[in-house]
Amino acid sequence: xxxxxxxxxxxxxxxxxxxxxxxxxxxxxxxxxxxxxxxxxxxxxxxxxxxxxxxxxxxxxxxxxxxxxxxxxxxxxxxxxxxxxxxxxxxxxxxxxxxxxxxxxxxxxxxxxxxxxxxxxxxxxxxxxxxxxxxxxxxxxxxxxxxxxxxxxxxxxxxxxxxxxxxxxxxxxxxxxxxxxxxxxxxxxxxxxxxxxxxxxxxxxxxxxxxxxxxxxxxxxxxxxxxxxxxxxxxxxxxxxxxxxxxxxxxxxxxxxxxxxxxxxxxxxxxxxxxxxxxxxxxxxxxxxxxxxxxxxxxxxxxxxxxxxxxxxxxxxxxxxxxxxxxxxxxxxxxxxxxxxxxxxxxxxxxxxxxxxxxxxxxxxxxxxxxxxxxxxxxxxxxxxxxxxxxxxxxxxxxxxxxxxxxxxxxxxxxxxxxxxxxxxxxxxxxxxxxxxxxxxxxxxxxxxxxxxxxxxxxxxxxxxxxxxxxxxxxxxxxxxxxxxxxxxxxxxxxxxxxxxxxxxxxxxxxxxxxxxxxxxxxxxxxxxxxxxxxxxxxxxx
Numbered sequence: 001x002x003x004x005x006x007x008x009x010x011x012x013x014x015x016x017x018x019x020x021x022x023x024x025x026x027x028x029x030x031x032x033x034x035x036x037x038x039x040x041x042x043x044x045x046x047x048x049x050x051x052x053x054x055x056x057x058x059x060x061x062x063x064x065x066x067x068x069x070x071x072x073x074x075x076x077x078x079x080x081x082x083x084x085x086x087x088x089x090x091x092x093x094x095x096x097x098x099x100x101x102x103x104x105x106x107x108x109x110x111x112x113x114x115x116x117x118x119x120x121x122x123x124x125x126x127x128x129x130x131x132x133x134x135x136x137x138x139x140x141x142x143x144x145x146x147x148x149x150x151x152x153x154x155x156x157x158x159x160x161x162x163x164x165x166x167x168x169x170x171x172x173x174x175x176x177x178x179x180x181x182x183x184x185x186x187x188x189x190x191x192x193x194x195x196x197x198x199x200x201x202x203x204x205x206x207x208x209x210x211x212x213x214x215x216x217x218x219x220x221x222x223x224x225x226x227x228x229x230x231x232x233x234x235x236x237x238x239x240x241x242x243x244x245x246x247x248x249x250x251x252x253x254x255x256x257x258x259x260x261x262x263x264x265x266x267x268x269x270x271x272x273x274x275x276x277x278x279x280x281x282x283x284x285x286x287x288x289x290x291x292x293x294x295x296x297x298x299x300x301x302x303x304x305x306x307x308x309x310x311x312x313x314x315x316x317x318x319x320x321x322x323x324x325x326x327x328x329x330x331x332x333x334x335x336x337x338x339x340x341x342x343x344x345x346x347x348x349x350x351x352x353x354x355x356x357x358x359x360x361x362x363x364x365x366x367x368x369x370x371x372x373x374x375x376x377x378x379x380x381x382x383x384x385x386x387x388x389x390x391x392x393x394x395x396x397x398x399x400x401x402x403x404x405x406x407x408x409x410x411x412x413x414x415x416x417x418x419x420x421x422x423x424x425x426x427x428x429x430x431x432x433x434x435x436x437x438x439x440x441x442x443x444x445x446x447x448x449x450x451x452x453x454x455x456x457x458x459x460x461x462x463x464x465x466x467x468x469x470x471x472x473x474x475x476x477x478x479x480x481x482x483x484x485x486x487x488x489x490x491x492x493x494x495x496x497x498x499x500x501x502x503x504x505x506x507x508x509x510x511x512x513x514x515x516x517x518x519x520x521x522x523x524x525x526x527x528x529x530x531x532x533x534x535x536x537x538x539x540x541x542x
């Protein structure tokens with residue numbers, strides 16, 4: 001599983017916590033201790049994993065190194081995925097979010113609260129980089145210093161995935177803190193989706209600029225290689241703004257990529273290691289592969305895939321409603337969509353780009369040689385595949401077969417067209433679900449207007465309770481309950497106002513607490529408060 005997917009899933013696990021969680025036992029200090037122990041255990045397992053395979057590679061026969069490297073990378077993938085289990089235990093067993101919101105009293109600082117909730121995930125992830133440097137130096141024969149290695153990791157993962165996710169969270173926090181925008185989103189929830197999609201579009205379109213800055217890229221200088229690549233671009237008719245070099249220092253990172261939806265913002269990036277170790281002919285075939293992604297509109301399809309995820313979520317909600325709210329459904333659907341479906345489509349896109357690169361340069365052997373050389377430079381096993389890429393072994397086998405059997409190419413392209421067509425039909429189905437949901441939301445605007453008026457009354461009542469004006473507070477809360485009879489929080493606030501007015505929990509206050517509890521509030525803090533107040537009234541014999 002891609003490390004990007006692991007990070008995103010971690011954000012989903014952490015920030016989806018309050019939905020349907022009932023703490024059977026909660027002690028802040030024990031939760032803090034559990035979080036610390038699990039984080040330390042995760043890092044220690046990383047050291048053990050590296051130590052075990054490092055000893056076997058160094059002391060074992062040289063012919064076993066490639067096999068051990070494949071096993072090592074597969075264990076690392078499992079290790080990365082296990083971080084999600086560790087973090088889920090911290091969130092749902094240790095109730096770490098309750099430590100942040102309840103014990104530390106930071107529930108009113110939304111962005112800081114979210115950051116602290118995600119901190120164990122991010123801290124575990126960063127600390128796990130340290131043990132892997134030793135193995136990276138051995139496998140890649142790199143000469144990275146610790147500072148260079150950590151800087152590369154921060155740029156690659158924090159700069160391109162964690163920071164955008166936090167900007168996304170901050171974007172919606174600003175909406176929540178802006179009364180006018182917040183009320184508008186409450187009345188018309190679909191505007192929240194549109195705002196989120198607009199933010200994603202901005203990030204996606206701005207990715208070339210961000211990546212150029214984060215990776216400190218520079219232009220490929222004039223010379224025979226650049227002339228060769230420019231001629232290839234003209235031959236294909238695909239607009240490329242520039243060829244960039246990504247300096248990776250002494251890390252021996254051999255990679256290339258294409259970024260940007262539009263020709264004026266489209267770049268092909270090569271790492272310095274790739275340019276140093278591949279011949280001009282091999283680099284040309286790699287460039288042809290990257291052009292293939294643009295020629296077959298893969299970058300646009302990836303954006304539509306992200307768009308489709310939102311559409312399908314809305315479509316599912318429009319069919320099943322409240323039964324599909326929360327993490328138990330969100331997480332499996334995320335994994336199915338982004339790990340299984342995306343993996344199937346993405347790996348086929350890579351093969352299509354392989355075919356294009358080898359065909360347009362008329363150099364199947366050169367492209368295969370480039371793949372093999374990149375694999376050796378990176379220290380990867382030929383049999384190792386990722387979420388987005390098939391294994392090099394399978395890619396080479398496929399290219400060899402396609403080189404001698406044109407019918408195989410035609411068959412592959414036909415099957416890929418069918419897959420893309422099915423996906424686009426599902427995308428349309430999701431869009432129909434969005435339209436249906438928007439119509440439903442427009443029809444229920446008057447009901448949400450009542451909910452907003454009820455919330456305004458509750459806010460005023462809270463101020464009256466603080467000032468000791470209990471009669472006014474009770475009157476406002478009763479009006480709020482009339483507007484929103486299912487508002488558990490309003491019954492809880494009414495019980496609190498009645499109890500403070502009398503100095504003890506009256507039968508009326510207890511009845512309000514019981515009513516709030518019977519409505520099944522989602523917020524775990526509210527459930528804990530109600531259980532505490534009802535237990536207190538029982539112990540006092542009231």
